[in-house]
Amino acid sequence: MNNTYILPVIKEIDIIKKYLSIFCEPAFGCRHLKFTFTRVLISTTLSIVVSLKQIIQQKKKMATRTKDEPVSDTSSSSGESEPSKHIKTNTEKKTFSCDTCDSSFSSQTDLKRHLRKHTGEKPYSCEKCGSSFSLKGNLKKHMQRHTGEKPFSCDICDSSFFQRSHLKYHLTIHTGEKPFTCGTCGCSFSSKTNLNRHVHIHTGEKSFYCHVCKSSFYRQADLKRHVRVHTGEKKFSCEICKSSFSRKETLKGHMQTHGEKTFPCEICGSSFSLKANLKEHMHVHTGKRLFSCEICGYSSPIKGNLKGHMRVHTGEKPFSCEVCGSSFSHKASLKLHMHIHTGQKPFSCKICGYSSSLKGNLKGHMRKHTGEKPFSCQICGSAFTHKASLKTHLSIHTGLYTR
Incomplete structure (x- = not known):
């Protein structure tokens, strides 16, 4: 590095050292005055050291930039500084227009990137799962799901996330912030997605229709999931036993049957295959109900319970019977329904031996004995x-x- 940038700073530090060696307690007359002066000198020294580090880092960046991306003769001869280039970039006319939506851009590259929204072009593909994306940045974010990298962490509860926006939404759980308000009833929500889902309660709009059975849904994702009932598609496969499922949630639940439950609860003895599940389970014993419904106030210590409860408001039924196509809002309801097809009757009367495939039927039967x-x-x-x-x-x- 050029000594021109470093020598002045070194000289200033030498001067400060000289002052610190010359002045002593008698010259100041009191310890307090010496302490104050010394503290000022040390503070100044630290500021100079920080400035020196910044100069070194800046020079390194400039050297790297000069090596990797040499400045053209045209720009160097013009003597145009970096700030003036930045101003020029932000003030130049947007001469490239989109013929579809009239959006305009300052460069042809930005216009080309924008046009992919209309054409559906997705030139960036994942080599592992085949998913494709219109932007290179989206592919980069997607790859984190394969690597398991979660660079954004919550300082309060140590949860980590793939994207900064997910962390930002998560933090509202701790802060209680609900910046999105319904204009009809005044209910407030922590995310725009939850607000949009809530608005359907007032409008009753279900704009996504199944062309096979005419069922309607609030969200396109729900319709896409429903269509698999008709197509028989089972795109989610277990890598251990090769079982396949039409829903990701079903596969996720199935995978826990293979995993060893190595995380036991010291209070009640329940064991879990994931440490996160054990951590969430502990809220049952502490009484903490961290997950609340923003619509009716229902609260639960388990996040999954709240997720299942929200289907009461949305009408979502993500668990479908692969035999007859019936759908249910809870996995437990689907499990009970499957007894009808298997002929299994696990609910038996201990008095007369009556058995049924449904728990509700046994409950009704018991009233004959109790007289209720x-x-x-x-x-x-x-x-x-x-x-x-x-x-x-x-x-x-x-x-x-x-x-």
């Missing part, structure tokens, strides 16, 4: 063991017979 009649007629006071019996009874009062 929870369904009452509000007109005459008659009580019944089953809701269907009450419905039939009401026809006596209404005159409308129903079977």
Whole structure:
């Protein structure tokens, strides 16, 4: 490096050292004055050292830039500085226009990148899974999912994320910030996605339709997931046993059957295959309900419970029966439904041996033994063991017979 940049700084440091060696306690008359003066000199020294480091780093960058990207003769002869170039870039006319949406750009490269939104062109492909992207930056972000790299970490709970935007949304859980407000009812939400999902409650709009069975959905992702029921596509495969599934959630749950549950709960003895699941489970014992519904106030210590609860508001039913196509909002409901196809009847009466594939049927059956009649007629006071019996009874009062 050129000594021209370093020598002046070294000289200033030498002068400070000289002052520190000359002045002593008698010359100042008191210790407080000496301490104050010394503190000022040390502070100045540190500032100079920082400045020296910045000069060195700047010179290194300029040397690297000169080596890798030599400045053209035209720019050097013009004597145009970097700041003036920056101003020129931001003030130059946007002469390249999009014929589709009238957006304009200052360079043809920016216009070319923009046109991919209209053409659907995705020139950047992932070599591992085949996914393609319109922007190189999006491919770079996608690759983190294969490498497992999560560079953005929460300083409060140590959660980590692939993207900065995911971390930003996560932080609202701790801060309680809800910047997105519904203009109809005044409810506020932590993300724009949740607000858009909420708005459908007021509009009732389900703009995504299935061309096979005419079912409608709020989101395109839900429709895409539903269509697999008709096509039979099972794009999510287990690398261990080669089982395939139509839903990513189903595969994720299946993978836990292979993993060893090495993380036990010291309080209740439950064990988990993932440390994150154990950490979340501990909220059940501490009573912390960190996950709340922004619509009705429901709260739960388990994030998965809140996710399942939200389907009550959205109407989403992501768990489909691969035999008959019936869909359910909860995985447990699908599991119970499958007993109908397998013929399995795991719910048995300990008194008379009655068995059923559904837990609700056993619950209704038990009322025969207990004599419980929870369904009452509000007109005459008659009580019944089953809701269907009450419905039939009401026809006596209404005159409308129903079977």
